[in-house]
């Protein structure tokens with residue numbers, strides 16, 4: 716049975732950020748993920764995780780200036796020193812929360828630009844090697860161009876090739892099924908082929924990015940397939956509730972901690 720992680724950036728928005736940990740545990744989740752923890756002190760997050768007996772499944776390394784439109788800096792020339800500092804900041808939160816995997820966002824850049832590709836490869840290799848010293852995995856996530864126009868990593872094949880080419884045991888794929896379906900489709904066969912390099916899975920309905928209980932994907936089938944494939948990681952619920960968070964959790968009831 717998949718272990719689901721509530722995404723506290725997109726779900727439980729009815730509560731202030733730190734109270735979302737309590738609300739997610741109350742709703743039966745045993746794990747959480749979010750985009751960025753950096754506006755809260757690491758010790759405050761650690762306390763909420765401990766209080767609620769929650770596992771920290773994932774969060775992202777700092778993304779540059781998100782409010783100004785940046786979506787990561789790994790593929791941006793001239794940002795390597797900033798990236799190294801971001802890795803150390805993320806490692807402080809990793810030590811406090813016990814997370815075992817971090818997602819590195821690439822940034823808005825042309826994937827056919829050799830300078831951007833070189834920057835990205837160097838940043839990924841550096842971050843993965845630094846995280847390996849702490850026993851952590853580094854994840855790369857292809858993101859579709861409808862949600863994030865001009866995002867550098869917009870293709871599962873490109874992610875797969877870089878992971879294979881660098882050959883680092885802790886460099887893995889963040890397999891967001893929502894993005895897979897929009898970019899390529901063929902979700903089941905991709906799960907089967909990429910499971911050996913998959914470090915995290917995320918879910919949402921397509922096209923609305925809401926609860927995984929309708930629209931064009933058959934999630935009961937995909938959850939059973941994930942089990943059949945022996946996936947032992949987390950499944951992040953990276954969706955925007957269609958009504959209130961709690962009202963939309965009927966799909967989760969069979970999986971909730973009692």
Ligand SMILES: O=C(O)C(=O)[C@H](O)CO
Nearest residue numbers: 750775818856858891953
């Ligand atoms: O966009 C997504 O699907 C993600 O998981 C990124 O981490 C945040 O944009």
Ligand SMILES: [Mg+2]
Nearest residue numbers: 856891917953
């Ligand atoms: Mg995602």
